[in-house]
Amino acid sequence: MSRKRYRLAGYRKVAAVVAVAGLGLAAAACSSSGSPSASSGGKVTVSINCAPTQANNPVQHKEWVADIATFEKANPNITIDSVYNYPCTNLPLFTAQLRAGTESDIYYIDFTDLPQVLTAGQAADITSYVNPKTVPNLKDIAPAAMKAVTAGKTIYGLPTSNYTQGLIYNRALFSQAGLNPNDPPTTWAQVETDAKAIAKLGHGIEGWGDYSAGNNGGWHFASYMDALGGTTVTNAVPPTAGFDNSNGLAILQALHTLRFTDSAMSKTQGLAWGTLQAQFGAGKLGMYIAAPDDVYNQIVAVDKGNINDIGMGPLPSLTGKPAGSLGGGNAYIFAKSDTPAQIQAGIKFINFEDLTPGKGVTFNYARAKADGIPVGFDEPSLFNGAAGAQVSALRTKYTTINQSYYKAYVDANEVSDGEPFDAQAVYKTLDPMMLAVLTEPTVNIPALLKTSATNVNTLLQFSA
Numbered sequence: 001m002s003r004k005r006y007r008l009a010g011y012r013k014v015a016a017v018v019a020v021a022g023l024g025l026a027a028a029a030c031s032s033s034g035s036p037s038a039s040s041g042g043k044v045t046v047s048i049n050c051a052p053t054q055a056n057n058p059v060q061h062k063e064w065v066a067d068i069a070t071f072e073k074a075n076p077n078i079t080i081d082s083v084y085n086y087p088c089t090n091l092p093l094f095t096a097q098l099r100a101g102t103e104s105d106i107y108y109i110d111f112t113d114l115p116q117v118l119t120a121g122q123a124a125d126i127t128s129y130v131n132p133k134t135v136p137n138l139k140d141i142a143p144a145a146m147k148a149v150t151a152g153k154t155i156y157g158l159p160t161s162n163y164t165q166g167l168i169y170n171r172a173l174f175s176q177a178g179l180n181p182n183d184p185p186t187t188w189a190q191v192e193t194d195a196k197a198i199a200k201l202g203h204g205i206e207g208w209g210d211y212s213a214g215n216n217g218g219w220h221f222a223s224y225m226d227a228l229g230g231t232t233v234t235n236a237v238p239p240t241a242g243f244d245n246s247n248g249l250a251i252l253q254a255l256h257t258l259r260f261t262d263s264a265m266s267k268t269q270g271l272a273w274g275t276l277q278a279q280f281g282a283g284k285l286g287m288y289i290a291a292p293d294d295v296y297n298q299i300v301a302v303d304k305g306n307i308n309d310i311g312m313g314p315l316p317s318l319t320g321k322p323a324g325s326l327g328g329g330n331a332y333i334f335a336k337s338d339t340p341a342q343i344q345a346g347i348k349f350i351n352f353e354d355l356t357p358g359k360g361v362t363f364n365y366a367r368a369k370a371d372g373i374p375v376g377f378d379e380p381s382l383f384n385g386a387a388g389a390q391v392s393a394l395r396t397k398y399t400t401i402n403q404s405y406y407k408a409y410v411d412a413n414e415v416s417d418g419e420p421f422d423a424q425a426v427y428k429t430l431d432p433m434m435l436a437v438l439t440e441p442t443v444n445i446p447a448l449l450k451t452s453a454t455n456v457n458t459l460l461q462f463s464a
Contacts, residue, residue, distance in 0.1 A: 007462040041310030043077050046349065048107035048332070051082035059371050063361055071352050078345045081105075098122050106332045106346045111148035111424040114156065119335055126336040127341050130155050130349040134347050137355055138386035144416045149331045158347065160354040161380040162329030162360065163291035164416050165223050165315060166409040167191075168299075172309040173198050173205065173286045184287075184313030184408050186320040188254040191287065195264035198286035207264035209279060209288040210255060212438050214272030220289060222326045224251045226417045227315035229323035232430075233420035234457075239460050244453035250318060252437045252445045260441050269438040274298070281305035289315060292379040292406070300374065307374065311405040314412030327416025329380065357383070357390035365398040376401040378410045422463040429455050 016089050052060035061084075068080050083104050094113075098120035109117060113119045117123050135158070145159035171181035175199040195207025208428040212215045221243070222232040230247035233239050259265040266279075277294055279285040281303025290314065299305040315322040334343055334349055352362035362382075365375045376399030383391055396403070403410075420426050433452040436443050 007229040028214045039094055042341075043079065043346045045079040045081050046106060046342050047081040047083055047084040047104040048106040048349070049085055049104040049348070050088040051084045053084045053086045053364060055393060056086040059263035059373065060361065061409075063364075063367060063371065067353055067360055069264065075345075075348065078348070101335075101337065103335055105335050105338050105342050106350070107335065109157070109331055109333050111159075111162075111328045111331065113417055114148065114151070114331075114333075115422065117156070118151060122333075122336050124336050124338045124343060125154050126334050126347070127155040129340075129343050129347055130158070134344070135351050135355060137357075137383060137387040140383045140385035142382055142384060142416065143426065144327055144418050145329055145331075145382055146420065147452070148329060149333070157331045157333035158350045158355065159329055159331045159382065160380050162324035162327060162416065163379050164327045165289050165291050165292065165382065166325070166412070166414070167278070167287060167416070168290050168294060169287045169311050169313065170198075170280065170283065170285065170309055171311045171405065172283065172306070173201065177201055177286075180362060181311060182404075185316060186310060186314055186322075186408075187318060188250070188316050190253070190320075192258060192262060192318045195258055195286060196262045199262070199264040205267050205284050205286065206279070207262070209257050209265065209271070209276040209285045210434070210438065211271050211273065211276070212272045212431055215424055215427035215431060216271075216273050217434030218427030219326070221251065221430050221434055222420060222423075223289060223426065224314060226324040227317045227322035227414075228327045231417070231420070233460065235341075239421045241453035241456040241460070244449045248449050249445060252433070252449065254316075255327070255434075256437050256443065256445065259438050265438065270435055278303050283309070292382060292409075296374040296377060307401060312409035314409060314414060322412060322414050324417040325414035328419050329382075355382075357387055358394055363391060363394065366396045369398045369400055371453045373448040374401055375399050376403050376406075378406060381416075418463045422460065425459055425463065426456055429459055 002070055052064050054061045064082070068082065072078060072080060088108050089110065094103075095116070097107075098117065101122055105124060130138065134270055135141075141159065142162060145162045148153075149155060149157040149159055169184050172193070174181040175185075177194070177200070178195055179197055185194050191208065198205060198207040225232050225247055228247040228250065230245065231242040234242040253442055259269075276285060276288045276290075277298040280288065281299045283305075293314075295307070295310055299310065300307050315321065315325055332345055334348075334352075338346070354362050357363045358365075364381065369375050376395055378395075381388075430452060433448055435449055437445065
């Protein structure tokens with residue numbers, strides 16, 4: 001699913017993509033000519049998109065310009081040609097550029113976009129350029145994040161952010177409902193109890209919120225499956241639907257009960273991304289699932305929610321200990337037309353800007369705090385090992401939030417399961433299932449699961 005680079009506030013859109021071939025078609029992408037030593041040592045210009053605009057992101061724009069100046073001063077032979085665009089994700093433009101081969105030398109993708117990129121044949125093989133010398137923290141990058149830019153053994157880009165999901169809840173509403181704001185629910189049974197209590201506050205306040213449109217319903221369902229130890233799409237060859245079982249039944253039954261038995265959800269359904277955040281920011285929603293960036297990118301920055309009213313816990317499960325979480329993120333891919341010198345320069349810049357603790361737009365927490373950007377959220381969780389420890393120490397040193405409000409989420413240490421094969425198309429196919437559960441009082445859930453699994457399997461037959 002779509003994540004926003006540079007803490008972009010005010011936009012997030014998840015659109016359906018055409019069914020694309022799997023990573024087995026990696027040969028459709030092209031290798032760059034030459035070798036890691038092919039640079040002539042002369043001047044090189046590299047274009048990179050998703051640069052934050054002055055109009056939409058003035059603080060991030062200032063940081064970006066400063067970073068470019070710092071990088072170019074240290075590397076006088078490299079010129080970074082910034083392509084300023086807002087929002088970063090514009091699916092029609094992205095698709096058109098892939099078809100025409102007019103993307104930037106280094107271009108931004110969501111993890112789920114790699115199959116589309118490879119099918120279009122618009123990625124350079126940068127495997128021989130990526131090593132501990134060019135990316136010193138390479139060994140510490142989360143395996144799931146590197147997997148998202150790799151097909152087989154071929155590397156096509158570098159990850160810049162990642163995420164797992166958790167429960168976002170309104171601490172103020174918990175207190176008003178007589179619940180303990182330091183004890184968020186961890187099981188679906190506890191979710192039901194707390195959601196009912198919050199909904200009883202009245203005044204248009206709902207206990208639980210969920211999506212069923214814009215691919216977001218299927219996205220949430222996939223994360224719920226991961227938390228129960230299941231999977232939406234199996235890793236078999238060929239892949240098949242993996243949710244027509246007791247886990248899928250438990251999830252849909254829990255949501256249906258919240259909506260129709262408990263009246264703990266809104267009567268208005270068919271919701272897509274942005275609606276729950278606005279409801280939450282207005283103090284009208286008790287709980288929903290999301291990643292931490294929902295808090296600092298949207299709820300607080302755009303919907304003017306109170307940061308002191310927000311907490312996070314783990315994804316709900318049946319046992320209270322989530323087996324995993326759907327995870328995603330963003331990366332930069334190198335265009336197939338890039339020269340060896342451009343690849344080398346691009347890797348050097350991405351390493352500086354996105355993969356070095358204490359540096360760049362992502363991990364320069366001292367600067368972020370000085371610029372008024374919230375610091376202290378456990379995201380991105382891009383590094384393990386020594387680099388991860390450095391990032392954690394910097395977050396703690398410069399935090400501007402009450403980290404204890406997010407302790408339950410952090411302590412759950414959810415394992416990122418990545419996203420399913422042909423994720424966007426699968427999510428789109430599952431939206432109607434989520435909509436039916438949230439709008440039809442007498443829906444036959446077992447039959448709904450079976451029909452949805454059949455639809456996903458049909459999709460996968462053409463995608464695999």
